[in-house]
Amino acid sequence: MDFERIFFFATAGVAVVSGILTITRRNPVQSVLFLIVNFFCIALLYLGLHAQFLAIIQILVYAGAIMVLFLFVIMLLNLGDENTLEEKSGYRKYIAVVLAAVVLVQILTVVAGGVTGPTGTAAAGFGTVEALGETLFREYLLQFEATSVLLLAALVGVIVIAKKKVI
Amino acid sequence: METLIDIVKIVTVMGILLGVVAYVVLLERRVAAAIQNRIGPNRVGWQGLLQPLADVVKLVMKEDIVPRNAHRFLHDLAPIISISIAMTTFAVIPFGDSITLFGRTIKLQIADINIGVLYILAMTSLGVYGVTLSGWSSNSKYSLLGGLRSSAQMLSYEISMGLAVIGVIMIAGSLRLDRIVEMQSGWMWNIVLQPIGFITFTVAAFAETNRHPFDLPEAEPELVGGYHTEYSGLKFGLFFLAEYSNMVVASALITTLFLGGWQIPYAAEMGLSGNLLSVLQVGAFCAKVLLLVLFFIIVRWTIPRFRYDQLMSLGWKVMLPLAILNILATGLAILLIG
Amino acid sequence: MLEYYIPLGIMILFGIAFGIVMSKASEWFGPKNPTDVKQSTYESGMEPVKSARERVSVKYYMVAMLFIIFDIEVVFLYPWAVNFRKLGMFGFVEMFVFIAMLMVGYLYVWKKGALKWE
Numbered sequence: 288m289d290f291e292r293i294f295f296f297a298t299a300g301v302a303v304v305s306g307i308l309t310i311t312r313r314n315p316v317q318s319v320l321f322l323i324v325n326f327f328c329i330a331l332l333y334l335g336l337h338a339q340f341l342a343i344i345q346i347l348v349y350a351g352a353i354m355v356l357f358l359f360v361i362m363l364l365n366l367g368d369e370n371t372l373e374e375k376s377g378y379r380k381y382i383a384v385v386l387a388a389v390v391l392v393q394i395l396t397v398v399a400g401g402v403t404g405p406t407g408t409a410a411a412g413f414g415t416v417e418a419l420g421e422t423l424f425r426e427y428l429l430q431f432e433a434t435s436v437l438l439l440a441a442l443v444g445v446i447v448i449a450k451k452k453v454i
Numbered sequence: 455m456e457t458l459i460d461i462v463k464i465v466t467v468m469g470i471l472l473g474v475v476a477y478v479v480l481l482e483r484r485v486a487a488a489i490q491n492r493i494g495p496n497r498v499g500w501q502g503l504l505q506p507l508a509d510v511v512k513l514v515m516k517e518d519i520v521p522r523n524a525h526r527f528l529h530d531l532a533p534i535i536s537i538s539i540a541m542t543t544f545a546v547i548p549f550g551d552s553i554t555l556f557g558r559t560i561k562l563q564i565a566d567i568n569i570g571v572l573y574i575l576a577m578t579s580l581g582v583y584g585v586t587l588s589g590w591s592s593n594s595k596y597s598l599l600g601g602l603r604s605s606a607q608m609l610s611y612e613i614s615m616g617l618a619v620i621g622v623i624m625i626a627g628s629l630r631l632d633r634i635v636e637m638q639s640g641w642m643w644n645i646v647l648q649p650i651g652f653i654t655f656t657v658a659a660f661a662e663t664n665r666h667p668f669d670l671p672e673a674e675p676e677l678v679g680g681y682h683t684e685y686s687g688l689k690f691g692l693f694f695l696a697e698y699s700n701m702v703v704a705s706a707l708i709t710t711l712f713l714g715g716w717q718i719p720y721a722a723e724m725g726l727s728g729n730l731l732s733v734l735q736v737g738a739f740c741a742k743v744l745l746l747v748l749f750f751i752i753v754r755w756t757i758p759r760f761r762y763d764q765l766m767s768l769g770w771k772v773m774l775p776l777a778i779l780n781i782l783a784t785g786l787a788i789l790l791i792g
Numbered sequence: 793m794l795e796y797y798i799p800l801g802i803m804i805l806f807g808i809a810f811g812i813v814m815s816k817a818s819e820w821f822g823p824k825n826p827t828d829v830k831q832s833t834y835e836s837g838m839e840p841v842k843s844a845r846e847r848v849s850v851k852y853y854m855v856a857m858l859f860i861i862f863d864i865e866v867v868f869l870y871p872w873a874v875n876f877r878k879l880g881m882f883g884f885v886e887m888f889v890f891i892a893m894l895m896v897g898y899l900y901v902w903k904k905g906a907l908k909w910e
Contacts (some may be wrong), residue, residue: 291794316528316590323583337793343572344867351579352863355609356856358586362602365847414793415568416629420871424879424886431886434868435893438861442897445857446904449850460799464806518818522831523843534811542807545800565800572870573800579863593843594833606852609859616866623873683834687818692811763909766855770907774862774898778891781869785884788876 295335302328315361319354326350338414463564471544475698476506482698482751489755509691516687521592524684528591533685533692536584540699543577546570547706548632550716550736553729562716562736563632570631571623574707575616578662582608584696585664585681592684600680603762604664610769611661611668617777618655621648621784622711635715643714650780652712654773659704661769664697666754668765705746706739713742854906865894 305324312318326349333342412418423431480495480502487494495502520529550562567573582605589601622644626634638644645652661668682693709715716735760768833840872879872887879886901907 294794314525316525316587320528320531334797335794339567339569339793340572340871343569343576347572347576347579348860348863348867351576351582352609352856352860355579355582355586355605356853356860358583358590359602359605359848359853359856362590362598362848363850363853365845416572416871416874420875421878423871424875424883428886431868432889432893434864435890438864439893439897441861442858442894442901445854445861446901446906449854449857449906457798457802460802464799464803468803468806468810514817514821515823516818517822517824519826519830521833522828523833530815533815534808537811537814538804538807541810542800542804545803564803565796567796567800592833593845594835594840595846596834598848602848602852606855609855613859613862613866616863617869620866620869620873623870624876627874627877629870629874687822689815689818692814766909767907770858771902778895781873782888782891785876785887789881789884 291335295332298328298331298335302332316358319357319361322357323350323354326354336414340414340416340419459558459560460564463560467544467549467564468541471541471699471702472695475695475702476510478698478702478747478751479509479694480505481747482754485748485751486755489752513688513691518687518689519684521594521684523593525591525593528587529684530689532584532588532591533682533689533696535587536581536696537692537699539577539581539584540696540703543574543700543703544706546573546631547703547710548635548715549706549739551732553732561632562732566630566632569629571619571629571634575612575619578608578615579612581662581700584693588685588693589681592681594684596679596683597681600683604681607664607668607765607769608662610766611658611773614654614769614773614777615658615662617774617781618651618658619711620777620781621651624781624784624788631710631715635710635717638714638717639719640717641719643712643717645712648712648780648784650776651784652708654777654780655711656708657773659708660750660753661765663700663704663750665701665750667757667759669754669759701750702743702747705743705750708746709739709742713746715739851909858901858906861897862894865891 302325305321305328309318309321309325312321326345330342330345330350333339333345483505484494484496484502486492495505498504498508520526545564546567548561548563548566552559552561554560565573585608586601586605589597589599589604592598622634623629625644625647626637628634634644660666682690685693716739718735718738721731721734835841868890869887872883876883
């Protein structure tokens, strides 16, 4: 096996294990930590696919920003003690099981349909910031500007959620 | 062979970084003493030069106390996160051009990657975890408040930090730090082209490293020791090391981005060449970094601390608009002047 | 491409190893005689009152939310800044619209007092 293949299987293995640990830990803070490990593995997988910019964004935005918010929320709601997160209603569990089964079937159909390996080597400069910026700001102009509206909506959302009574 | 050279480089750089950090602690104590008209530590070795060693031995021999109600695993993990991030951020900073040894050209930078600047920002954003987790896991009120304050502060200034670099990247057209240094040959240092970027970045770097006047997380009168109140022995020492290591790395980063990195103006025209020039350039890099570290230290002992609300409003209401205006101004300048 | 990241990976592993060894060192070399008082958390010499696992202020949560939104903005600026000379005036106007849109939100947040730390 060549280096890239070993790299892939090692990273994917850690990703799966940390994903499982994320949902089985009773302490939410530990779940958050395993989710961060999981994000790191995904970033490494992106790196294996030559998507350098995406890899570092995965760490910068998901591991470095969104998971900090998760930690803050856990502290905010004092979920640090294990028992507060006890799932009360039973029917949600069943819905979750059904949805998970649907996703599993989907994945299996895709895999059974035949997964093709890499069809060729990536072009020089593929996945770099330069290439990504070129595409993003020329071809996906509208989508990019639409993102700003999305972010604006999110900003308003923050205020609505967090500042209900004040002013 | 390549990997072996890499490992030698890494071990050398980490060793030197640790040594420098240890002596920066001593430097800080001596400078503080000089400012306060004291003498400072001068007993261990000549002029106290062995003091860092004595400190480490003392910390190793201390008892490792973990509070009863603490979350044991996270309590152990937090200092490891802090120190490993502080030590590895240096990986993408070029500390010299290249040097020829035994017929091999060795680049004086550990990892020459395409996304250098983003790597540093990513590492900085991960640094929040060490602080937050140490605060939360200790199960002490002082630690928790210190950790939360510190992480909110780091988050707020990270944005200004990220925005302040954009101007430099627009000029260099690359995220590679070695490319950014090359662009600053002669006197075309980015501090000349990007004065506002330099100021916002430096202020943000002070806040990111939790250094005075932004050392709210460990504001002694209110929070005792801040997020590492409940740590002892070398685990406390690791937080301490991480703080100083962050300061050195931040200085190295400011040097690289704004002060010409390892460039010596007109050195290449003076007929110097090859390894001698490279060694001189590494020396110049170290000198610039040390001067900035000295600046960090002097600021700490001369300027009073901010109040927390002042700090937050400075970050969100002054630094952020200033950094964005800087980006637009840089853009206009490049478009009009070229 | 991956080979450029190998030194980075090695350095990160070394950093983590250094952290683990150092943090274990005082467990190995230091004395061990824990007492009940020594293991209680510090509270200015008083008996600790209740636990520190209290709910914390919503302000921190809001800072983290605002941080994510502006962080995403910063992330978009990087590919733009790298290509700035190539994109020219077109790119400048494009980004100006993007930033202006976010600044509307920023001013809204400011006016609502979310940036004020009471």
